[in-house]
Amino acid sequence: MRLLLIEDEKKVADFVARGLRAERFAVDVAADGPTALDTLAACAYDLIILDLMLPGVSGSEILKRIRRDRNDVPVLVLTARDAMAEKVAHFEAGADDYLTKPFAFAELLVRVKALLRRGPVNRASVLRVGDLELDRLSQQVRRAGKRIELTAKEYALLEYLVANPGRVFSRTMIIEHVWDQSFEGLTNIVDVYVRHLRAKVDDPFPTKLIHTVRGVGYSVDGEPEA
Amino acid sequence: MNTRSLRFQLVAWYAGVLAGCFVLIGAATYVVLQSSLIGALRETQMRRARQVGQLVLDEIRTSSAARVGEEIQARYAPDINDRFIRVTGSDGSSIYLSREPRDQAFDPADLPPPAWTSRTESARQVPLPDGRKMLLATRQIQTPAGARYLIETGAPMDEVQAHLRQWLTFLLVVLPVVAALALGGGSFLIKRALLPVDQIAASAERISSQNLSERLPVARTGDELERLSIALNHMVQRLDDAFQYSRRFVADASHELRTPLTVLRGELESFSQEPALGPEWRDRLGSALEEVERLGTIVEGLFAISRLDAGEAAAEWVRFDLARMTAATTDQMSLLAEDKNIQVTCAAAQPVWVEGDQARLKQVVVNLLDNAIKYTLQGGAVTLSVHSLDSKAVLEVADNGVGIPPEALPRIFDRFFRVDKARSREMGGAGLGLSIVKSICAAHHGCVEASSTAGQGSRFRVELPLASAPTDHPKNTNHER
Numbered sequence: 131m132r133l134l135l136i137e138d139e140k141k142v143a144d145f146v147a148r149g150l151r152a153e154r155f156a157v158d159v160a161a162d163g164p165t166a167l168d169t170l171a172a173c174a175y176d177l178i179i180l181d182l183m184l185p186g187v188s189g190s191e192i193l194k195r196i197r198r199d200r201n202d203v204p205v206l207v208l209t210a211r212d213a214m215a216e217k218v219a220h221f222e223a224g225a226d227d228y229l230t231k232p233f234a235f236a237e238l239l240v241r242v243k244a245l246l247r248r249g250p251v252n253r254a255s256v257l258r259v260g261d262l263e264l265d266r267l268s269q270q271v272r273r274a275g276k277r278i279e280l281t282a283k284e285y286a287l288l289e290y291l292v293a294n295p296g297r298v299f300s301r302t303m304i305i306e307h308v309w310d311q312s313f314e315g316l317t318n319i320v321d322v323y324v325r326h327l328r329a330k331v332d333d334p335f336p337t338k339l340i341h342t343v344r345g346v347g348y349s350v351d352g353e354p355e356a
Numbered sequence: 357m358n359t360r361s362l363r364f365q366l367v368a369w370y371a372g373v374l375a376g377c378f379v380l381i382g383a384a385t386y387v388v389l390q391s392s393l394i395g396a397l398r399e400t401q402m403r404r405a406r407q408v409g410q411l412v413l414d415e416i417r418t419s420s421a422a423r424v425g426e427e428i429q430a431r432y433a434p435d436i437n438d439r440f441i442r443v444t445g446s447d448g449s450s451i452y453l454s455r456e457p458r459d460q461a462f463d464p465a466d467l468p469p470p471a472w473t474s475r476t477e478s479a480r481q482v483p484l485p486d487g488r489k490m491l492l493a494t495r496q497i498q499t500p501a502g503a504r505y506l507i508e509t510g511a512p513m514d515e516v517q518a519h520l521r522q523w524l525t526f527l528l529v530v531l532p533v534v535a536a537l538a539l540g541g542g543s544f545l546i547k548r549a550l551l552p553v554d555q556i557a558a559s560a561e562r563i564s565s566q567n568l569s570e571r572l573p574v575a576r577t578g579d580e581l582e583r584l585s586i587a588l589n590h591m592v593q594r595l596d597d598a599f600q601y602s603r604r605f606v607a608d609a610s611h612e613l614r615t616p617l618t619v620l621r622g623e624l625e626s627f628s629q630e631p632a633l634g635p636e637w638r639d640r641l642g643s644a645l646e647e648v649e650r651l652g653t654i655v656e657g658l659f660a661i662s663r664l665d666a667g668e669a670a671a672e673w674v675r676f677d678l679a680r681m682t683a684a685t686t687d688q689m690s691l692l693a694e695d696k697n698i699q700v701t702c703a704a705a706q707p708v709w710v711e712g713d714q715a716r717l718k719q720v721v722v723n724l725l726d727n728a729i730k731y732t733l734q735g736g737a738v739t740l741s742v743h744s745l746d747s748k749a750v751l752e753v754a755d756n757g758v759g760i761p762p763e764a765l766p767r768i769f770d771r772f773f774r775v776d777k778a779r780s781r782e783m784g785g786a787g788l789g790l791s792i793v794k795s796i797c798a799a800h801h802g803c804v805e806a807s808s809t810a811g812q813g814s815r816f817r818v819e820l821p822l823a824s825a826p827t828d829h830p831k832n833t834n835h836e837r
Contacts, residue, residue, distance in 0.1 A: 139615050145622035152626075210614040232617035232652050235625050283691070298629075301649075309688060312718035314656070316726055322695045344638070345645025346625055 131246060132156045132173070136166040136192065137181040137208065142231075146179070149235045150242070163187025167195065175203055177246055179238075180225075182209035190223065197224040204245040208233075234300040234346065257292045260339055260352035262331065264292050273335060283308060284327050287320075291340070291350040300347040324348055362553075363546050370542040375535045382527040389523055393516040394491065398479045401493035404441070404509040405477075408432070409497040412443060412451070412505055421445070425452035440490065440510035444470045451505065461512055462490065470506045472496070481513065489513045552581045560588065565665075568596035603662050610659040617655065621648045650786060657788035661771065664716075664795035675711045675823050678749050679704035679742040685721045686740055692726065697735050700725075704742035708749045711823040712800045720796050720804075723789040724753040724816050731814070732757030744822050749802075751818040760808035768806050769794040793818075 133155050137143040140161070147157045158173070160166035163186035170178075170192075178196070182189035193205060207225040221228070227241050257264040263272045269285055271278045280288065286308045291299060301320040305313045313319060324340065332338045341349050358364060408428060415424045425443070434441045434454040438461050443451040454464050466485050471494070479493045492510040499505075552575050559572045571592060574585045627633075628641040686702040693700040710717070721740075728738045732755045739754045760768055760775055767773045772787040790806075793816075797804045802820035 139619070141619040142615060142622065145619065145626055149622070149626055210611050231614040232621050232648075232655075235622050281691075283688070310715070310718075312685075312715050312722050313688075314719075316722060319689065319692055319726075322692055326691060326695075343628070344642025345649070346628065346642070 131176045132158070133177045133179065133242070134158050134160060134166070134169060134173075134175045135179045136160045136163075136184065136189070137179070138162055138184050139181070142181075146235070146238065149239065153239060155242075163189075163192055166192055170196065170201075177242060178203055178205045179242070180205055180207050182207060193223050193225060206238075206241055206245060208238075234303065236298050236346070237300060237303045240294065240297065240299075240303070257289070259292050259295045259350050260337060261335075262292065262339055262350075264289060271331070273331060278330050280327070280330060283323060284330070287323050288327055288331065288350075291348060296349060296351050298343045298346050298349040304347065320348075363543065363550055366546050367539060367542045370546075371535055371538040374538040375531065378531055378534050382531070386520065386523060386527070390516070390520055393519055394513070397491050397511060397513070397516055398493060401491060401509045401511055402477060402479065402495070404432070404439070405493045405495040405507045408441060408443065408509060409495050409505070409507045412507065413497055413499060416499055416503070416505075417501075421449065421451045428452045429454075434509075438512060440464055440467065440492075440508070442467070442470065442508040442510075444506045444508075446472075446504035446506070461514070462486075462488075467492075467510070470494075470508060472506060482510075484512070489517075491516075552577070552585070556581070556585050556588065563592060565599055568592060568599055600666075603666055606658050607662040607666070610655045610662070613651070613655045617648060617652050621645065621652070624648060654786045654788065657786055657792055658771075661788065661791055661795045664792075664799045667799065672713055672715070673711060674714055675709055675826065676714050677707045678710045678717070678751060678820070679706060679708045681714065681718055682721050682740055682742050682751060685718055686725060689722065689725055689729075692729050693738065696729060696732070698729055698732050699737040700729075700740070701737070702740040704740065706743065707825065708742050708744050709823040709825050710749045710800075710820045712820070713796075716796045717800065717820075720793050720818060721751070721753075723793050724751075724818070727789060728753050728755040728757065728814070728816075731755065731759075747822050749820045749822045751820075752815060754813060754815040756813040759810040759812055760806065760814050761810045762808075765806060765808060769804070 133150060135143055135147055135150075135157055137146065137159065138161050143159045143161065147159055150157045158169060158175075160169050163184045166180075166184075167187065180189050180192060184192070189207070189209070193207070196203065196205065204226045205224065206227045206229060208229050208231065210231045226245055229238060229241060255266050257266065261274045265271075266289065271280055271285065271288065287304065290304065290307050302314065304320050305311075305316070308323075309319070324342075328338075328340050332340055339350050339352065341351055343349060411428060411431065412424055415427055419427075428441060428443065429452070432439070432441060435457045438457045438459065439454065440462070441452060441454045442464065443453075445451055456463055462484050467490070468482055473494070473496075475496075477493070477495050479491065481489045482492050484490055490510045490512050492508055495507045497505050497507060552573075556572050559570075563570055563572075571589045572585045574589065575582055624641055624645050628638055628645065633641070683702050683704045686700060690700060725738065725740065732738055736756050739752075741750075741752045741754075743750055764773075764775045768775070769790050771791045774787045794804050797818055797820065800820050802818060804816060804818045806814060806816050808814035
């Protein structure tokens, strides 16, 4: 998979490229509009990560040109702007997804993968982590064969974590996925739900599946905590 | 009536000065009138005295004193027209004394005896027994033979006094009328002149930091008030510029902070994933990351507030049922309350329609409810209610928690204001939640206010303009997940 990262802030470009390469993506970096357009003309990419605030040719202009050339490569827009109106405008201009700075790298990665697979990350109807089983159709959760009763929100939270085992999810990501953006900044709600979830899913069992990654968020992993 | 108002003072001065002038003029005319009336009366009496004197001089040589007296009576008949005439010789002999007048206005016998002076002609006022006065003109004559006579002619001063009394009455009647006219007319004129001041004051009262783009009405009258309103408008303009500058600064600053925050967060995150890292390092990195996240929250909050205050809130303006949204949000947050064993009741049975950015208004409910739960102790109660009142949609969030101290209440919506700094930080607050609530309400042409009794609880009240209920069959316009 070959990705083009169009980002003028060198340090941002560095850590994003490094993180993506660690996930075994091939990453090219373009630091300004003209370079980006040249690179795009020379090479075919599976995904473009585009910063909107670029010197030379603006990100919006690049997006327009990509779509004008009937190139349907997925584009993930990266920007410091977050007004709803602009978000809508960029989706209309052909952006496939949108991420506001500052973002968690984990979130970027999830979105990149989602865009590359063009669909839900994990379509399996039954998800398994360790001895935990989650049936997406009946919305039933079992652990070691025992049925666990969860509320709708608890289920949504667990499903989100279990669908990407080993991946760390930030509280912001969890809030946006399980609640909605009105709850942004209200991170304690995630902590409370995770605590309740642990009481049901982890506490009665010797192996803990839900892990806290301090400063980052939560993950579900069958491996014991490092 | 406000005695310190410009109108009252101007009218009072105006009427006072006018009344004063009137009294002054009245007094002056009274004095002048009095002296001229008396002067005229004296002149008449003196002329009469001269005539009588001439008659005496002419007749006394040829006739007896009694004959002269008859002649005077025949010629002047002072008793018929209320006049007094007395002619006395230097030896005290009475040559003539007028009879009592027909209307018995006075008795000539009551008058003081003749007084000889060194002057040929003189006039004096003598009191009558009943308190009235008589003007007495006196003339001394001397016959060629050397005999001297004193001729006195007099008239009661009733007429003069009647005239003066009439004038005084006129003055006393007219004065209040003039004063009333001055008050009324002055009040009317000044009210008209000061009307723009009231308008300017009312408009100035309406201008707040939320609507600094508004201006005061300028009446093109060319007077001082036009200058005043123009000067005030310039001041509002400068305030507007200052506010916009500070808003832009906050927006720019929070914008510029994002890139370094992204780098910090990304680098720290990737470093904390390093497998070789010991638990102590991982913990320290986690602590740094938590602070980066808090910084991010503050930046987001400031950015949101500056956008809302700049009037850029209306991303998606829709009509929706505030009651339903509040009930749904309360439900979504119920676990937060259960976690502290807090009883949350939501009274929102009737649909209450409002228009606005639903995600933003939901944030109002989320922030207020979160706040209420945070500051309510274990086992407490939080009550939400949504209802319509007149043309307002009212959302109330009340708790029986720790409350807000009275001195903190006015600042509760200020950015970064915290009642209890240590407590708030411990709970992860950035001190922006209520500021965001206020900005969202203002951007929706509504308002939010807080009341509290320390130790007994707080109540937050949000008022938004009520929208008309949809005419078609109400569908679920909420997009809850």
